[in-house]
Amino acid sequence: MTVQTINLSFLSTMSADKISKEQITKIARLARLKIDEQEAQDLEKDLGEILEYVGQLSEISTKGVKATSQVHSVENIFRSDIKKESLKTEEIEAIAPDFSGGGFRVPKVI
Secondary structure, three states, X not given: OOOOOOOXXXXXXXXXXOOOHHHHHHHHHHOOOOOOHHXXXXXXXXXXXXXHHHHHHHOOXXXXXXXXXXXXXXXOOOOOOOOOOOOOHXXXXXXXOOEEOOEEOOOOOO
């Protein structure tokens, strides 16, 4: 497997509230996206607004706020793994549209 390293040091040149059209073009090229002049202009405005908002968020004090990866108190709910009787092969064969050799036959998907 070939591993390609991409130098993203240009990202550090972005200010918190402004991204240049040249940076947009470079990011698009790295992502192998074709964008025209109007899309680059729109992205410059939109990403600039996003970066400005992120800048505002980074100014908020989070001192004393517990780190979390989940905002809701969600916990896993597991059920007991209970062995049950399953359908018999004959029952499955009766309802399957195409059943052969103990298995389902399905159309080839490419």
